[in-house]
Amino acid sequence: MCNPLIRFVGHVESPLRDRAEAPLQGDEGAPEATLVFEPWVVAALDGIGPGDDVIVLTWLDRAERDVLRVHPRGDPANPECGVFATRSPDRPNPIGLHPVQVAEVDGNRMRVRNLEALDATPILDVKPVL
Amino acid sequence: MCNPLIRFVGHVESPLRDRAEAPLQGDEGAPEATLVFEPWVVAALDGIGPGDDVIVLTWLDRAERDVLRVHPRGDPANPECGVFATRSPDRPNPIGLHPVQVAEVDGNRMRVRNLEALDATPILDVKPVL
Numbered sequence: 001m002c003n004p005l006i007r008f009v010g011h012v013e014s015p016l017r018d019r020a021e022a023p024l025q026g027d028e029g030a031p032e033a034t035l036v037f038e039p040w041v042v043a044a045l046d047g048i049g050p051g052d053d054v055i056v057l058t059w060l061d062r063a064e065r066d067v068l069r070v071h072p073r074g075d076p077a078n079p080e081c082g083v084f085a086t087r088s089p090d091r092p093n094p095i096g097l098h099p100v101q102v103a104e105v106d107g108n109r110m111r112v113r114n115l116e117a118l119d120a121t122p123i124l125d126v127k128p129v130l
Numbered sequence: 131m132c133n134p135l136i137r138f139v140g141h142v143e144s145p146l147r148d149r150a151e152a153p154l155q156g157d158e159g160a161p162e163a164t165l166v167f168e169p170w171v172v173a174a175l176d177g178i179g180p181g182d183d184v185i186v187l188t189w190l191d192r193a194e195r196d197v198l199r200v201h202p203r204g205d206p207a208n209p210e211c212g213v214f215a216t217r218s219p220d221r222p223n224p225i226g227l228h229p230v231q232v233a234e235v236d237g238n239r240m241r242v243r244n245l246e247a248l249d250a251t252p253i254l255d256v257k258p259v260l
Contacts, residue, residue, distance in 0.1 A: 004189065006134055007222050025260070041222060043198040047215030054214075057225060059134065068173040084184075084256040085177030092137050092171060093254045095187060095225065124223045126214035130155070 010037035010123040030116040057125040063094035140167035140253040160246040167238040187255040193224035
């Protein structure tokens with residue numbers, strides 16, 4: 001099979017504008033954000049409501065895809081290791097996993113708590129926490 | 131930005147051959163499996179070893195991408211809802227999230243416990259459990 005195309009199903013609206021100001025993880029002081037979904041995918045949101053814990057999958061479009069080794073958390077004091085052993089956004093397929101709590105769903109807009117993704121980051125998927 | 135291409139970084143070797151015989155979740159009796167990585171990505175595995183809990187991201191290549199609503203767990207007795215409220219493999223971007231424990235790493239091969247992905251499923255990424 002050929003490598004497939006990702007379909008963006010929406011994008012993030014957030015006060016976070018660049019990586020320097022974003023926390024490294026959602027539980028490290030990330031703000032509220034709004035997920036804005038494409039109209040064709042609104043039917044897929046049915047059953048998600050306030051208080052639900054979900055995992056948002058994003059495409060980290062400002063990451064580097066040719067990085068295989070990093071210093072964890074960008075700190076040179078941490079020994080270099082493979083990106084698969086870290087949560088670095090820089091990796092061959094820069095897919096972000098963000099556990100968030102839903103605050104409100106209104107049509108194609110979903111407000112969520114503690115999302116460290118940057119403004120305009122494309123959304124790939126939403127799944128319930130197992 | 132244009133929708134990007136996914137790069138497959140490896141594939142699954144598993145005794146599971148089709149969806150009918152696969153458990154719905156990894157903790158529902160899934161077998162051991164081996165992740166076989168492409169040679170160019172082996173450097174990214176450095177730092178992962180036996181006993182580590184990781185999340186494997188796969189591309190569920192036998193899923194349907196035009197499904198927006200399902201009966202959860204394929205059971206008509208469960209009221210239909212949106213795929214983003216479920217773990218159905220059928221969804222716009224059929225990305226699987228599989229929490230597994232690493233049993234052994236040997237070069238480009240990683241043996242893991244409790245993986246419900248089918249044989250030959252492409253691998254997208256590996257991340258540590260938060």
